[in-house]
Amino acid sequence: MADLRIDFCGVPFKNPVLAASAEPTLSAENMKRVIETGAGGMVAKTVTDSEAMRRLTRMSKWRYLDEQHNVCRGKVPRLFTFYGRSGLAEEEPEKWMEELKEARVAAERNDCVLIGSVGGTTLENWARLSRMVEDTGVPLMELNFGCPHPSEMKGAHTGMLVGQDKNAASEITYAVARAVKIPVIVKLTPQVADVVEMARAVKEAGASAVTVINRFVGFCLDIETGKPYIHGWAGVGGPWVKPLTLRWVSKIHTGLDLPISGTNGAYDWKDVVEFLMSGASNVQLCSVVMLKGYGYLSEVIQGLDQFLDRKGYKSVKEIIGIAAKAALTYGEMEGLPPERAVINKELCTDCQRCQRSCFYHVIEVREGSVTIGENCRGCGICTCVCPVPGAVTLQT
Numbered sequence: 471m472a473d474l475r476i477d478f479c480g481v482p483f484k485n486p487v488l489a490a491s492a493e494p495t496l497s498a499e500n501m502k503r504v505i506e507t508g509a510g511g512m513v514a515k516t517v518t519d520s521e522a523m524r525r526l527t528r529m530s531k532w533r534y535l536d537e538q539h540n541v542c543r544g545k546v547p548r549l550f551t552f553y554g555r556s557g558l559a560e561e562e563p564e565k566w567m568e569e570l571k572e573a574r575v576a577a578e579r580n581d582c583v584l585i586g587s588v589g590g591t592t593l594e595n596w597a598r599l600s601r602m603v604e605d606t607g608v609p610l611m612e613l614n615f616g617c618p619h620p621s622e623m624k625g626a627h628t629g630m631l632v633g634q635d636k637n638a639a640s641e642i643t644y645a646v647a648r649a650v651k652i653p654v655i656v657k658l659t660p661q662v663a664d665v666v667e668m669a670r671a672v673k674e675a676g677a678s679a680v681t682v683i684n685r686f687v688g689f690c691l692d693i694e695t696g697k698p699y700i701h702g703w704a705g706v707g708g709p710w711v712k713p714l715t716l717r718w719v720s721k722i723h724t725g726l727d728l729p730i731s732g733t734n735g736a737y738d739w740k741d742v743v744e745f746l747m748s749g750a751s752n753v754q755l756c757s758v759v760m761l762k763g764y765g766y767l768s769e770v771i772q773g774l775d776q777f778l779d780r781k782g783y784k785s786v787k788e789i790i791g792i793a794a795k796a797a798l799t800y801g802e803m804e805g806l807p808p809e810r811a812v813i814n815k816e817l818c819t820d821c822q823r824c825q826r827s828c829f830y831h832v833i834e835v836r837e838g839s840v841t842i843g844e845n846c847r848g849c850g851i852c853t854c855v856c857p858v859p860g861a862v863t864l865q866t
């Protein structure tokens with residue numbers, strides 16, 4: 471068995487699979503269910519001083535959509551879209567701290583790390599709520615600069631409205647990092663031009679780590695009724711968003727010396743491996759847990775463990791960032807040995823699909839037979855559209 475333990479901001483985790491801040495961590499009772507799965511940790515639902523954001527959770531609406539963006543009924547495909555709206559923790563802060571304390575005690579007993587999460591509306595309240603969260607005894611806290619819903623609400627200046635404003639994000643991070651002793655993780659929004667710049671700004675202001683990344687706001691609709699699902703705009707994401715998230719995970723990993731917690735787009739153990747190889751030290755799952763239930767987290771941990779064994783990795787730490795470090799710049803790619811496509815005449819059925827997809831016009835059909843010209847630049851599209859394994863390959 472590979473060693474699944476990781477260290478994040480000086481806090482040991484028994485494995486890197488976490489439940490994200492959301493409905494699966496909405497109460498002490500829910501958080502205890504995460505603990506039972508053997509997850510390395512979890513982020514509690516975000517506590518807030520915003521009455522509007524607390525109320526929004528009472529009006530929660532979610533839909534799983536299929537690849538055509540139709541509402542799923544029973545069967546949810548792997549590349550689902552999760553379209554939904556909910557607010558932050560429903561309890562007022564004082565009451566929420568009781569939930570958090572109860573969950574923290576249970577988590578500690580089971581070697582599970584509970585991370586607090588804060589979403590204030592004023593500088594004073596960010597600091598005040600953070601101190602309250604620290605007083606519950608949690609070892610880490612996340613600042614929610616990514617919640618997409620405040621952009622559609624009146625009177626809830628929090629979440630991504632903060633995450634889109636570099637000055638506000640820096641100011642709040644600085645105030646919180648001075649107000650508490652535990653490490654502060656900033657959860658970023660994808661809805662900025664340059665996430666690395668925002669990560670750099672919060673690092674300079676005192677963040678010990680970043681969570682990359684919260685969800686987008688989207689608009690999904692039903693053409694039969696001519697109306698949007700769940701009455702309007704909502705948060706949108708799902709496993710299809712993973713490549714966009716991994717871009718920022720890998721860029722922050724290679725560009726900044728800052729630990730990363732990954733979220734937004736992980737479905738299974740393979741996705742967790744991708745997040746880790748891109749540079750995340752741990753991975754938070756949400757919408758797939760809401761789809762499959764808490765027990766699914768145990769399957770993800772098991773799948774990760776089996777993968778590491780199969781590949782001969784002794785520790786999960788060995789894979790953190792390896793793909794990000796292997797990525798070449800476009801300039802470096804110019805030094806690679808040239809490749810070209812080669813047809814295996816014994817396997818080729820002359821179906822001509824490769825020729826239809828060759829936009830450099832180097833694949834010709836002569837007397838019904840496919841040939842590849844000298845000027846092939848090895849783009850590789852023919853190897854993807856060819857229906858016969860091995861009939862066309864790239865060679866240097």
Ligand SMILES: Cc1cc2nc3c(=O)[nH]c(=O)nc-3n(C[C@H](O)[C@H](O)[C@H](O)COP(=O)(O)O)c2cc1C
Binds near residue numbers: 552557685708733756
């Ligand atoms: C229903 C729902 C509620 C959420 N609530 C919060 C929250 O309170 N605080 C927060 O930081 N993120 C919240 N998120 C974002 C998740 O923590 C997570 O980052 C996001 O869903 C991406 O992960 P996924 O692709 O595994 O779903 C919520 C997401 C969903 C879908």
